[in-house]
Amino acid sequence: MSEMKKATININKREYDTFKKLAKINNSDSSKEIRKFIQKYISEYNQLIFKD
Numbered sequence: 001m002s003e004m005k006k007a008t009i010n011i012n013k014r015e016y017d018t019f020k021k022l023a024k025i026n027n028s029d030s031s032k033e034i035r036k037f038i039q040k041y042i043s044e045y046n047q048l049i050f051k052d
Helices: 013-025 030-050
Strands: none
C-alpha cells in the first residue's frame, strides 16, 4: 500500500455520524469509504490536470 496521510476535514457532525453508521451496516468504515470516494474522484477528473 502506498504512503498514507492523515487529513482533518470539517464536516457536519450529524451527517458524519450517519455516514459512519451506514458504512458499518455495509461492512466497511468511514475511512475506507472516503478513500474510495477520493480514488473515484481522481479517476473522473484527473484529465483536468493535463488540460492545456
